Amino acid sequence: MDEARMARRGVGPRLWLAGGWLLLALLAAILAPLIAPQDPLAQDLMLERLPPFWLDGAEPGYWLGTDSLGRDLLSRLIFAGRIAFIVAFAAAIAACLVGSALGLIAGYFGGWADRIISRIVDIWMAFPPVLFAILLVAVLGTGLSSVIIAIAVIDWTRFCRVIRAEAMGQSRMDYVENARIAGYGRIGIMLREVLPNVVPSIVALLSLDMGIAVIVEAILSFVNLSISTDDPTWGGIIAEGRLSIHQAWWVLVFPLITLILTVLSFSQFGEALKARFDPVLR
Amino acid sequence: MSACLDIRSLSAVLPNGQRVLRSVSLSVQPGEVRALVGESGAGKTMIGKAVLGVLPSSVRIVEGDMLLEGEDLGRLAPKARRTLIGARTALIPQDPLTALNPSRRIGPQITDRLVRILGWSGERADKRIRQLLDAVQIRDPERVLKCYPHELSGGMRQRVLIAAAFAAEPRLIVADEPTTALDVTVQKQILRLIAQLQRDHGTAILFVTHDLGVVAKISQKVSVLYAGKVVEEAATADLFTAPQHPYSRALMAATPRYTDPLASLKPVDDAVLAGLAAEIAAADQAWRRPHG
16 A cells, blocks of 8 residues: 555554554553552552652552552553453444344345334434443443443444444445346345445444443443442542542542543544555545 | 347336336347437336346336246246346446445456356356456456456446456346446447447347437447337337437437537427327326226
């Protein structure tokens, strides 16, 4: 590909910056037990509310300071990343599979299939998504799998809507009609002709949805409805930080920055990937 | 010998009951090119789609038979009909830009059909496609086969589509305004290629167009269509020397001439249109009686 054209469209730096942050955060999460400077759960009241390293009163080994129970903030952020990524991948992939499949069917077959699926999506989307998730977790009970299910259940509609519209547009193209004339079956056409042309959108949405899953998981943690309270989560740390904002702002600010960077990176990464995957844009 | 395509009083309606095809009858003999002319909305493309079994779901055929090499398409089970149409017909589409799948390379895209639908070996299909790419004067088939459609120009894509259409040795090709979306200079070459391949392979073509110049060059027979009704059917030479129907005469008169393009570019006469409207109304009246 032509480098100048790539740079002009901003694909290069965007892909590398977003991908770089995600890779860093992901590696940190995977290697958490090896690289976390402290035990994320170890409390030490002698070390409570230590500031980050560049301020007076910081302790070596506690880079981003400690919270009101003396737990190391950096270690907690790193360990919380594990849950964030597990939830992001599992929930987004589940939502993607269900939503894309239904969207593809609705968009390609149209008619009754479309009417039924679209009505379900309309009704589904009438529920406020976060409240819906909170309700689901309250019913399913807290725990990692409940959170994943809850997020998948509220997010599949996003895939369904977008992929339906894309599949519908593709289905009207002459090459789909040509395949029909040539004698291909409808399911074969849907998978071979239509699906590859909506894959770039699926990829972009998948990445975007991982970001959204991270946010929803953080919100659920924030209201104490995520997994058990022992394991640190970004939302949980934010909730704790909110209580001590005047004494220790860092406990709120660092997880927020981590969260924002991660969500932003997911959405930007998706857009950049889409541009790469799309044979026409490419 | 039976006709390659025989359409007998085919009528199709929209959901509101309006007829879009009005008892259309036409036939294409083996190896013959029949042009289907008419203005936009006359139903030319609709007839092509009906033959190929890809009418929009809102259009319903209410009467008439279509026989492809003597087999009544209406009487076949859907699956058998698809197989028959797939094996015996092909389409050269109007817009080469949307007729190729943008996410698949040209090679697999056009050989896939021969292998998967017609059961050829990959080797045979590959050889055949190369022969045809050569016949449509594509000089570097290696490169073209590896390209994605967007990497080729409109004219090149139309060549590829023509090659693909002839590859499976269909008996009938529906060419739906195959030159309209192309540059004027490319149009001529494409038309010449289609004519050449048609002669070499002896394929029957139903050639949909609104361009009388194209009709004169390529076809032996013409059906003139107005508002979904065949108003005149003739051998091409006869239509050009002695058009019978007033509408055909008006169409002839409306063809722009190089000597004086502006003066010769005139709309169809009001009296002719009024005559046509009356003719259509009468036909609908007669048709409605037995059909309620």
